[in-house]
Amino acid sequence: MVDAGLELEQIEPLVLRLGFEAIVGQRRGSSESLIQLVSDQPVAVRAAWVEMLGRMVTSREAAD
Numbered sequence: 001m002v003d004a005g006l007e008l009e010q011i012e013p014l015v016l017r018l019g020f021e022a023i024v025g026q027r028r029g030s031s032e033s034l035i036q037l038v039s040d041q042p043v044a045v046r047a048a049w050v051e052m053l054g055r056m057v058t059s060r061e062a063a064d
Helices: 008-024 031-036 043-063
Strands: none
Touching: 008 031, 031 043
8 A cells, every 4th residue: 555655644545444344244344345445546455455455355265
């Protein structure tokens, strides 16, 4: 996310929103709803977000 141009102060609320959506969101962390969290961000940030989500899923699957 930093490489995509965001400052740490901008990343924190996005990650908090991610956690909130994943736990209590109406669609509980569906890929569409998680990607929508950054729909207002530039393309580079959206791409970095999708990559980060992919890494999280891959890491979780490897741990199982």
